[in-house]
Amino acid sequence: MASLLFEQLLNGLQFGVMLFLMAAGLTLVFGIMNLINLAHGSLYMVGAYLTVAATQWTGSYVAGVALGLAGTLVVGMLVEVIALRPLYERDHLDQVLVTFGLILFFNELVAIIWGRAALFASGPSWLSGHIDLFTGSRYPMYRAAIIVVGIVVALALWYVVTRTRLGMLIRAGATNRTMVAALGVNIRLLYTVVFGFGAALAGLAGLLAGPIYNVQPGMGELILIQVFVVIVIGGIGSVRGALVGAVIIGIVDTLGRAFLKPLLGTLISPPAAESAGPALASMLIYLLMALVLTFRPQGLFPARGG
Amino acid sequence: MRSRILGWTIGVALLIVLPPVLLALGQPFYVDLVRRIMILAIAAVSLNLILGYGGMVSFGHAAYIGIGAYAVGILGFYGFFNGWLHFAVAMLASALVALAIGAVSIRTNGIYFIMITLAFTQMLYYLGISVAEFGGDDGMRLKRRSELGLVDVNDPVQFYYLVLALMLIAVVLTHRIVNSRFGLVLRATKSNEARSRAIGFSPYPYRLTAFVVAGAMCGLAGALYGNHTNYITPGLMSWQQSGDIMFMVILGGMASTAGPVLGAFALLLFEDFLSGWTQHWQVILGPLLILSVIFFRRGLAGILYKPDA
Numbered sequence: 001m002a003s004l005l006f007e008q009l010l011n012g013l014q015f016g017v018m019l020f021l022m023a024a025g026l027t028l029v030f031g032i033m034n035l036i037n038l039a040h041g042s043l044y045m046v047g048a049y050l051t052v053a054a055t056q057w058t059g060s061y062v063a064g065v066a067l068g069l070a071g072t073l074v075v076g077m078l079v080e081v082i083a084l085r086p087l088y089e090r091d092h093l094d095q096v097l098v099t100f101g102l103i104l105f106f107n108e109l110v111a112i113i114w115g116r117a118a119l120f121a122s123g124p125s126w127l128s129g130h131i132d133l134f135t136g137s138r139y140p141m142y143r144a145a146i147i148v149v150g151i152v153v154a155l156a157l158w159y160v161v162t163r164t165r166l167g168m169l170i171r172a173g174a175t176n177r178t179m180v181a182a183l184g185v186n187i188r189l190l191y192t193v194v195f196g197f198g199a200a201l202a203g204l205a206g207l208l209a210g211p212i213y214n215v216q217p218g219m220g221e222l223i224l225i226q227v228f229v230v231i232v233i234g235g236i237g238s239v240r241g242a243l244v245g246a247v248i249i250g251i252v253d254t255l256g257r258a259f260l261k262p263l264l265g266t267l268i269s270p271p272a273a274e275s276a277g278p279a280l281a282s283m284l285i286y287l288l289m290a291l292v293l294t295f296r297p298q299g300l301f302p303a304r305g306g
Numbered sequence: 307m308r309s310r311i312l313g314w315t316i317g318v319a320l321l322i323v324l325p326p327v328l329l330a331l332g333q334p335f336y337v338d339l340v341r342r343i344m345i346l347a348i349a350a351v352s353l354n355l356i357l358g359y360g361g362m363v364s365f366g367h368a369a370y371i372g373i374g375a376y377a378v379g380i381l382g383f384y385g386f387f388n389g390w391l392h393f394a395v396a397m398l399a400s401a402l403v404a405l406a407i408g409a410v411s412i413r414t415n416g417i418y419f420i421m422i423t424l425a426f427t428q429m430l431y432y433l434g435i436s437v438a439e440f441g442g443d444d445g446m447r448l449k450r451r452s453e454l455g456l457v458d459v460n461d462p463v464q465f466y467y468l469v470l471a472l473m474l475i476a477v478v479l480t481h482r483i484v485n486s487r488f489g490l491v492l493r494a495t496k497s498n499e500a501r502s503r504a505i506g507f508s509p510y511p512y513r514l515t516a517f518v519v520a521g522a523m524c525g526l527a528g529a530l531y532g533n534h535t536n537y538i539t540p541g542l543m544s545w546q547q548s549g550d551i552m553f554m555v556i557l558g559g560m561a562s563t564a565g566p567v568l569g570a571f572a573l574l575l576f577e578d579f580l581s582g583w584t585q586h587w588q589v590i591l592g593p594l595l596i597l598s599v600i601f602f603r604r605g606l607a608g609i610l611y612k613p614d615a
Contacts, residue, residue: 036417086600092417093363097556097599100549105592112586221545225428228421236417278436286429290410293422297413 003137008258009251014143016250017150021205022227023234023242024157025198031174031237033191035084036092038099040202040227041220042106043079047072047203048210048219049110052121061124068207069200076199080192088191107217116217121210146208153201154243161239170194174237226253229289235299244300249285256284313564321470325463334462338534341466343574344473345530350554350566351476352523357552358561359484360516361496365420366407366427367551370400370521372434372543374528379538380440382449389452389459396529397522403430404521408514427543434540445539452533459533469530473567476523481563483519492516493561553595559605568606 026040050071055064083102087095123142130138161167169190172180181187206220213219230249234241261277268276292300321340328336349371356362374396381392411422435443451459457468483489494502495509502509532538541547550573558569580587 030417036420083596092420093357093556094599096363096365096420097549097553098596100553101592101595101599103592104588104595108586108589108592112589225425225545229425232418232421232425275437275439279433282432282436283429286425289422289425293410293414297418 003133004258006133007137007139008254010139010147011143011258012251012254013247014146014150014250015254016247017146018205018209018223019227019230019250020150020243020246021153021201021208022223023230023246024153024239025201026227027231027234027237027239027242028170029195029198030231032170032177032194033088034177035088036095036099037084038096038224039079039102039106040198041222041224042103043072043076043199043202043220044206044209044223045110045215045217045220046075046106047200047206048121048215049114049119049206050075050203051207052119052210052215053114055121065207069203072203072206073196073200076203077192077196079199080195084195085188103221111217118214118216121215123211142211149204149208153204157239166193226285229285231299232289233292233299235301238299238301241299241301249288252288253281253285256281260284310564317564317567318470318474322467325466329463337462337466339574339578341462341469342531342534343570344466344469344567345527345534346551346554346574347567347570348469348473348476348527348530349524349551350558350570351473351480352520352527353551354555354560354562354566355480355483355523356513356516356520357555358565359489359496360492360513362412362513362517363420364423364517364520365545365548365552366423366425367520367524368543368545368547369403369407369427369430370524371528371531371547371551372430372540373400373403374525374530375532375535375538375542376434376440376528377525378452378529378532379446379448383440383446387450387453389454392452393526393529396525398525400525400528401518401522404518405514408517408521412510412513412517424545424548427548428545431540431543431545434543441538443540445537445541448532448536448538451536452529465533469534472526472530476526477563477567479523483516488512488515557598557605559607562605562607565605565607572606 022040022044026037029035029037029040047068051064051068053064054067054071055061058064058067079102083098084095087098123145127142127145129141131141131144133139159167161170169180169185173185173187173190173194177187180190202220205223209219209223226249230245231242232245233248234243234245257278260281261273264273264277264280267273321344324340325337328334349367352370353364353367356364377396377399378392381387381395386392407423407426411419411426414422434440440446453459454468457464459465459468484493491502491507492512495507495512499509528542531542554569554573555566556569557572558567559565577587577591580590584590
């Protein structure tokens with residue numbers, strides 16, 4: 001039982017890492033550009049597809065990942081320049097509508113190029129083994145690697161945002177855009193860079209997710225809405241909030257799916273738990289969101305400067 | 307004003323004569339299509355009440371279509387086929403869910419509101435998928451359609467006229483609501499929240515009431531939609547469905563009486579046209595929607611009429 005719990009905790013952490021990679025980009029884009037981007041899930045999907053294609057083409061996982069990330073970065077920047085630039089002065093409604101149109105476009109484009117059926121994606125062979133846990137059970141190396149990647153990205157983000165000139169501009173832009181522009185910073189370029197950066201993070205989440213979940217059109221939207229829950233709980237615009245929210249949601253969702261049914265079975269009759277367990281588990285993170293909003297409508301870590 | 311009455315008269319007259327003409331032409335498919343459009347137009351009219359007039363960007367309106375449809379399906383599952391009961395339960399259940407979702411989400415605004423309404427609808431979507439008793443992911447077939455007595459829903463043409471009548475009632479009711487004192491306050495909270503607070507109106511109860519009314523109205527559309535498809539799936543509550551309804555309102559023109567109806571016809575007829583042309587129609591529809599948002603701000607109603615003062 002203890003080893004199962006520990007294993008599920010790790011799975012929750014691994015899912016939380018995927019959520020964080022998505023949420024970090026989305027929350028930065030919102031914080032700086034005041035832009036809500038529903039198509040962030042499409043970039044996740046693009047990252048997964050490009051990596052699968054590039055890995056097949058080059059025959060090397062590392063080269064595939066590098067090309068996939070670079071490709072997603074470019075796609076993200078193109079999207080920003082072509083579709084999103086006219087939207088910064090518009091209200092959130094227009095941003096929602098345009099990025100909704102982008103989702104339709106990308107999902108269908110991917111279906112045209114690669115078909116509607118799920119693609120098979122595999123991790124590198126050197127990550128196919130298991131590692132022994134101190135509890136005596138074994139954990140897939142690939143999932144462990146995702147957790148490591150997440151920690152590295154979180155540290156790198158923290159360093160970039162708090163210790164570099166780019167990070168200083170990002171923070172300044174989030175606080176007062178007009179002032180930053182007035183001080184001579186090319187705010188347009190900054191927007192494109194940050195958006196591309198966020199897109200690459202989403203692409204990274206997508207390519208990591210490939211071997212675990214299905215690579216198929218529409219894969220991004222399933223995770224996107226959970227990422228929204230993460231951001232709402234963490235506080236929009238806050239990277240720290242995104243990290244905490246992602247880990248909470250990842251663990252709550254995973255543990256709920258694993259243990260709610262047997263737990264309910266001890267309280268109510270097993271047949272009732274059989275149907276109520278999965279239903280409740282699938283609603284758990286949304287109920288948690290409602291609870292957080294009741295007490296803290298601005299999330300756990302509201303970003304400074306609005 | 308006179309041109310509007312003329313426009314409505316012509317539009318309604320066209321919709322009334324459409325079924326016999328289409329049947330005479332041997333095109334019963336289009337009777338079904340127009341009926342589906344009018345059902346979704348009811349949903350769009352209800353969304354317009356909160357989105358267009360109330361300024362609440364709800365990205366979760368499909369939830370109530372799902373609840374209305376499942377109300378019909380679940381009541382039928384347990385052997386209740388009375389259509390009036392179906393409609394009443396569909397509207398009541400939708401109103402209650404809207405009350406719960408609204409109570410949490412209206413405390414927030416802007417981007418939070420969009421994400422929260424989307425998230426709660428997704429929760430209901432997953433709930434629909436995980437309840438195996440009512441079909442889960444695969445959905446459930448209605449045992450029988452709603453039995454209304456006066457109107458036979460199994461007859462495509464009778465059902466068509468029922469939907470037409472209900473759509474017109476929804477349009478008139480919404481028009482009355484937004485021009486009542488309640489509606490004026492609701493619109494005031496949209497155009498200037500601080501000022502409406504200053505003159506003594508707290509926006510929250512007005513917004514919540516509008517949210518619940520819109521939910522109930524959309525629940526009726528859901529009950530009709532369940533009868534229309536005769537088959538209910540969680541997909542009715544998908545975020546794409548919410549987005550579609552939103553686009554109907556935007557394409558038609560927000561905060562206008564005829565806008566949502568025009569938008570529903572425009573979007574769905576265009577979808578039908580494109581999908582007959584290529585199976586990858588969404589790759590064309592997506593960019594066109596983007597262009598329409600960027601360049602075509604006031605919607606179809608904006609071309610036909612001058613905006614409301």
